[in-house]
Amino acid sequence: MRKKILLGVGAALVAVTGLSIGAAEKTPPAIAQQTSAHQGSRLLAQAPGTPLTIAFPGRADSTDLQTKANGVAQFLSKELGMPVNAVVADETATVEALRANRADVAFLSSRPALKAQELANARLYLAEVRPNYSGKHTYRSIFVVPKNSPLQGKSSAKQTLEQLRGKKMAFTSPTSGSGFIFPVGELVKSGLVPNRDRLNGFFGQVAYGNNYSGALQAVLRGQADVAAVSEYAMYPPYITAEEASKLRILHAISGVPAHGIAIDDDVPAATRQRIINAMLKLNQPANNQLLKSLYNSNELVKVEHNSHLQPMRDALKRAGF
Structure with missing residues (x-):
């Protein structure tokens, strides 16, 4: 049976709420070459002996991703009893591939996971855990200030x-969950701003660092008074330990959903369970380094799709998306 699996992790999804068919144009060459022959019948895409294709979007804390992804693909090939190919993609292409029935499984961050559910009826079944997540499979969005800032927690x-x-405020990017959506939602919840479009009426200046490092560097350089990032951005490779010692957390928002593995509803229940079981074996000591090497996650845990993603839904609504 042919099943094409596409896994994507953590990269910032550009304008995911407005994702359209045109997003397919952003599919990396490696994916475009392998999927172009499968635009037609879904039955043709399930021909026996055809390898699974797994795509791993790059993230700031991952290097030499293709080599590491190849190692995971070899492991999954053995566990699933079929050939598995690994390619490096991005989350925009991943969501579009699910929508277009060129993919059945995706490892997505929470906001694109909601879009994947809307477009392809895909659901999260597993979430990642990191040692620097404060909530196991959830983490905190944090407001960060200089260590000597006069601003204090109340x-x-x-x-x-x-x-x-x-x-002067430095957000991560307008599409970042912990670097924009959750902090803006907190400001709205506190009655300080009406929505994401009225931030300039509250802050003296609003800027975007384009990533966690950029937002934090704006504070370190005195270009911003405060930055909004994920709690794990306070560690290398985002900033050095010396830079982190010059910063402190002013306010934290708990419950940001960790990235997870989504499976499309077209995948039969038995096949879905085999995929889940194979992924969970990456938690075992003999295999765990394969998981850690990808994105610094050290465990995968089962989650219920709706309850895991509800905090993101709530934050999006509050922020005015």
Whole structure:
């Protein structure tokens, strides 16, 4: 049976809420070459002996990704009893491939996972765990200030964040969950801004670092008074330990959903379970380095799709998406 599996992890998804058929144009050459022959019948895509294709989007904390992905592909090939190919892609192409029935499985961050559910009825079954996640398979979105900043934590979120009025703010990017959506949702929840389009009425300046490192560097260089990032961005490779010692957390928002593995509803239940079981074997000591080497995750855990992603839905709604 032919099943094409596409795994994507963590890269920032550009304008995912407006993803259209045109996003297919962004599919990397490696994927375009392998999927162009499978645009027609779904039955043809399931021909016996055809290898699985797994795509791994790059992230800032992953290097030499193709080599590491090849190692995981070899492991999964043995566990699933079929050839598995690994290619490096991006999350935009991953979601589009699910929508176009060129992929059945994807490892996605929470916001594109919601889009994958909308477009392809795919659901998350597993989530990743990192040692620097405060909530096992959830983590915190944090407001970061210089260590010597006069801004201090108060008795409530509203009182703490009220101090940011008129300050220079550095968000990660307009599409980042922990670097924009959750912090803006917190500002709305506290009654300080009405939505994401009215930030300039509260802050003296709003800028975007384009990634965690860029937002934090803006604070370190005095270009911003505060930055919004993920809690794990306070460690290398995003910033050095010396740079981290010059910063502190002003306010934290818990419950940001970790990235996870989504499976399309077209995949039969038995096949889906085999995929889940094979992935969970990456938790075993003999195989765990394969998982760690990809994106610094050290465990995969089972999750329920709706409850895992509900915090992202709530934050998107509050922020005005």
